[in-house]
Amino acid sequence: MNGPDCPSSSHLSGTTPNAGRSWEEIVADKQRTDAAKIPLEWVLPPAVVAGAEARRSLVGAFIEGLLDAETCQITDMDVPDLVGLMESGAFTAVQVTTAFCKRAAVVHQLTRNMLEIGFNQALKRAAELDDYFRAHNKLIGPLHGIPFTLKDQFHIKGLETCMAFVGWIGTFEGHKGTGKEREFESEIIKEFHGLGAIPIGKASCSPETSNNILGYLWSPHNQHLSSGGSSGGEAVMQALKGSAFGVGTDIGGSVSMPASFNGVFSLKPSSGRISMKDVANTGPGQQIMPTVAGIMGRSVTTLRLVLKSLLSTEPWLQDPYVVPLPWRELEDYCPGKDLAKLKPTFGFMENDGIVIPHPPVQRALGLVKRALQEAGYETIDWGPPSNLESHQIHGHIARGDGCPDVWRALQLSGEPEVPQIRGLFEPDGPRDPMSLPEYQDVVVHMRDYRNRYQEYWMSTAGLTRTGRPVDVFISPVTATAGLLPEKFFHAEYTNSTNVLDFPTVVIPVTFVDKDIDVADPNFKPITETDAINMAAYDASAYHGAPAAVQVVGRRLSEEKVLAMAELVVEALNLCKAKGHG
Known part of the structure; x- marks a missing residue:
């Protein structure tokens, strides 16, 4: 759902795909499955997790004290710097992706903010990019090797999309037997793939980012306050540097408000600049005031680079709802x-x-x-x-x-x-x-x-x-x-x-x-x-x-x-x- 409001229509199944199991059992199974996706060497001691819950703030020295020096070095860098270092050969895509996966794993254990974890397939893709770089001596695209996360509305092959609904777990948008489960991809994911960016997981969502799967998500700057919604999981990931940039959705401040509450930069574009094709949503038939995909990051420079990169793929050729408007440099305005x-x-x-x-x-x-x-x-x-x-x-x-x-x-x-x-x-x-x-x-x-x-x-x-x-x-x-x-x-x-x-x-x-x-x-x-x-x-x-x-x-x-x-x-x-x- 998007922000404090949820546009809706009648596209969801009325069947019960998880018949015979209580919602609590479904959630417990998912939590066990997701926990098993975190390598043992990245698992935090229970005492550390319990101590984190009692803290007012998780940012800065606290979380970095749980990480090794190389992980901190890499994850503290902004996207343009990381791209430059991979282009120079100073870092490999596997090094960068490993660092962010490790930090994202720590973020999730401290905050419970990831609805889907995709570390294994992310590292496999990073190795492919390193092979490409060695073979061609160039980057595959402007976001080569950059690990990112998304709100759990975007379909990624190999991962599930539940959008914080328990009834969507193990299904494709509430339906079973469609053949699309874990096989379907949103258009924007295909664009990021061609640009070289690597999705490593998907973040929690819903109004105030409160749901029955992961619970209530707090701001890491002040754990007495909400992370905001409905893209709060992604904002928390950016605040704690668990990925290099993030993508959320917005129809009433669902990107902007969490960015504000968590101290990160964000871009909420006009409708028609970034593709929403094949993205799970409430109310997809409501097109008068459509949901838009927005970008979160650590700087305006990163927001600019990500948008410019997406537009370079000419998304209007695949999505008729994207305005055929290429990136315009400053001189186009003045x-x-x-x-x-x-x-x-x-x-x-x-x-x-x-x-x-x-x-x-x-x-x-x-x-x-x-x-x-x-x-x-x-x-x-x-x-x-x-x-x-x-x-x-x-x-x-x-x-x-x-x-x-x-x-x-x-x-x-x-x-x-x-x-x-x-x-x-x-x-x-x-x-x-x-x-x-x-x-x-x-x-x-x-x-x-x-x-x-x-x-x-x-x-x-x-x-x-x-x-x-x-x-x-x-x-x-x-x-x-x-x-x-x-x-x-x-x-x-x-x-x-x-x-x-x-x-x-x-x-x-x-x-x-x-x-x-x-x-x-x-x-x-x-x-x-x-x-x-x-x-x-x-x-x-x-x-x-x-x-x-x-x-x-x-x-x-x-x-x-x-x-x-x-x-x-x-x-x-x-x-x-x-x-x-």
Whole structure:
């Protein structure tokens, strides 16, 4: 499922593929099978695992203390550096893949975040790439030998896809005897194969990344807080450096929010830039506001490299829903010019008029704004059509049919609903769907909202020094720097970008400091939701959690959003070097 919302249709089987076995037995069997896929020499002592559960943070020195020096050296590197070292012959694909598999194994034992483990087949593929390199003295592609992980929605030959549904275990999307079990692959996996990237496993998912197979997934920066959802497993993997980059899915912040909560970079593209062909999903028939595949990593540079590499495969030739839009270099936006010299203008949405962000998010926004201004960039207030409208639109489109397929997927095994999705249903089944005319009215509203948002964006040309519209705007990712379980009240900072189909890049900025990010005793809420959200804030409970912002651009402007995000990172680094952040 994707984020706090789960679009749905009627594509799931109503049969019971695991008849005669309780859901608990099915889960226990899967856990034993997956545990056996971890080499004995990588298995952590029970005392270490128990000790980790009691810790507030798992990042940095703690996890690296469980690894050897070479594993730390390799897994601490970013993707471009790893590619360069393999091209020079300093490292082999087997060395790099072994290091990441080992670290991923440790991450999984500490956090229980992998629904599928594929170390053996990953190492086999790495050996094939090394053979290719020795025979041809060149890399097979721009991601040669780079180990990566994905949210458990993507089909990989040799691995299963359960998408956190117990009833999907041992099946193909809830069906048995299809001939596709462990044989079928998503289009994006085929693209990565040709590029040289190596999938090593698939990560946990669902709202707040809570499910009956692996349990509740916590943020490794602060294990009192959620990893977020629904791509939280992938965000945790990136935060603990268990793979070189990751792929999740997003329909309402399901990539962006976990990236924010776990302190990693992410790209949520517009629909039609990255293939979703043959990817398991809830509600595949809902194409008005489609689910998109997003990228997570340690830097904007990695996000850029992965997207550029995927587009080099011309995915539109295999997937008719991918826009035939090749990668555009900087000069395609501003021929013969340096983007920084154009002095782009950044819009700033400090709050959306519905919910004011918690103090650490406000501080992160302030740090970014100051950094950009000190670097000489213009910033203006951003006041577009209200996110209240996007809230109404998003909920109706995402859940307009009552989520019957999610309900049926749960019934396949008889597993109970986790609290995070219980509100989707009536006590005895799915909610009644909207009528087709009602649904079409919502689509008309969405079209009107998009038109007015575009008109507002273009009107900002009258507010900027350059006489050009704002290039991108910056806003909170969520109104909170972290998420206490079942205390999530406002998703519109990200939901709106899905309604508008805008690309976004999440940038980690700082961390919650209980001595700095204290609640304002004179805070006056602007809405009832704002009051509820601020009442949930506790500086001590949130201490150590990452605080991030998102850079948002117009539809299908991924290259520009990435370039602008790099300017933000450069400005922040310069500001920190001066001791201002």
